[in-house]
Amino acid sequence: MKRLLEARKWMKKNEEFLPTWHAHVGYSLDLFDHFAKGAKVQEVQRKQELDEALLKRWVEVGLAIGHLKKKRNGKVKSHKEMTRYISRHSPYSVGVLLTEMMELHIPTLLSYKDAMKGKERVSYLEKDYGPIVAQTSSLLEALAFPKLMEVIKKNKASSILDMGCGYGGYLSRIYEKNPDLKLTGIELHEEIVKEAKEQTKQTNVEIIQGDIQDFYTKEYKSDIVMMNNLLYYFSMEERQDLFKNAKELLNKKGRLLIMAPLQNSKHGQAFSAAFNSFMSAHENLYPLPSEKEIKSYAKKSGLKVKKVSPIIKEGGWYLIEVAK
Ligand SMILES: C[S@@+](CC[C@H](N)C(=O)[O-])C[C@H]1O[C@@H](n2cnc3c(N)ncnc32)[C@H](O)[C@@H]1O
Structure with missing residues (x-):
């Protein structure tokens, strides 16, 4: 009996995976949009040329977990939260996070046991x-931005350089609040640079394609x-160089701001430990920094950590203010 209950416990724990899987499929194929106004399964299947049996099963799961609702005339309609927050075209969509979790994190974590036994680690395909x-990083902006503004105001900053x-x-x-500041962003990835230029074209933000290491x-x-x-x-050596470079790029009394989940931090240990496992399973990504490590980079570069404040406690995410 105890064995059966243990099996039940693990099955129950895994049940939470179901809504994520369902939402991920829905986001990837835009299904919540197709059912947004109410539609019959066969209509969507025909229009979108999808496998009928699999679409039916997906709809059944959606009805069971409340992502979809049954309407009259055999129609099915998306719950409005799903259309608003998961659909690809919604400006409020967080669906991209599902792609990151399901297509990047889960496969990496599945490769973990092989890497631990000495098989080559997976490569993060930038x-x-x-x-x-x-x-997905930009989803944090709403929470982190007010803290950033505090530092900008307190230091009466007139120029800001955003590395990566x-x-x-x-x-x-920042431009929306202070259009007179000199604002520059450096970004390596060509496709991201193109989109960043598009998104900032109505502002005075300058986006430069380049490697922050040089x-x-x-x-x-x-x-x-x-x-x-x-x-x-x-890597740790490269981080040390980044700090040295940052010092050179700072004006007198300038501030280096670092946002990151921290290892062994006071808050959010489960999340940061999982994040760290994900990073470490890659041959080309590196562990999360700890507060101690950041203090050491700062000291060796002639800088000083002024403040370490949590941004998202449950994620162990911090804003670190380093002074020149
Ligand atoms: C996780 S994203 C964070 C983006 C943004 N800073 C934020 O917090 O929302 C990291 C960004 O750093 C860029 N990046 C990575 N290595 C870089 C390098 N050597 N030089 C410039 N950008 C780099 C990546 O292309 C990516 O856009």
Whole structure:
């Protein structure tokens, strides 16, 4: 009996995976949009040329877990939360996070046992996943931005350089509040640069395609240099060099701001440990930094950590303010 209950316990735990799987399929094939106004399964199947049996099964799961609702005349309709927050075309969509979890995180974690036994670690394919990861990172902006603004105001900053800026979301938000600041973003990935330029074209934000590891131009010395959500792309030696480079790029009394999930932090240990497992399973990604490690990079570069404040406690995500 105890064995049966143990089996039941694990089955129950895994039940939580079902909504994520269902939402991921729905997001990938835009199904919540196709059922947004109510439609018969056969209509959607024919229009979208999908496998009928599999679509029917997906609909059955959706009805069972509340992602879809049954209407009259045999029609099925998406729950409005799914259309609003998962559909590809909704401006509120978080569906890209499902792609990252299901297509990047889960496969990597499945390869973990082989890597632990000495098989080659998987490669993080920046070209394929870069745009997805840059989009999911930007989901944090709403929470992190007010903290960023506090530092900008307190230091009366007039120029900001964002290293590895992704789509330039932070710079765009800063521009909206302070259109007179000099705002520059450096980004390596060609496709992301193109989209970042598009997204910032109505602003004075300048996006430069380049590698932050060898970016140094006097002209871009700034009051604030940001390095958000990117330290895990670099080895410890490279991180130390990034700090040294940042120091050169900072004006007198400037601030280096780093946003990152921290290893062994006070908050969010389960999440940061899982994130760290994911990073470490790749041959070309590196473990999360710890507060101690960041303090050491700062000290060796002639900088000083001023403040470490949590942004998302359950994720162990922090904003670290480093002073020149
Ligand atoms: C996880 S995203 C974070 C984007 C943004 N900073 C944020 O916090 O939302 C990391 C970004 O750093 C860029 N990146 C990685 N290595 C880089 C390098 N050597 N030089 C410039 N950008 C780089 C990636 O292409 C990606 O867009």
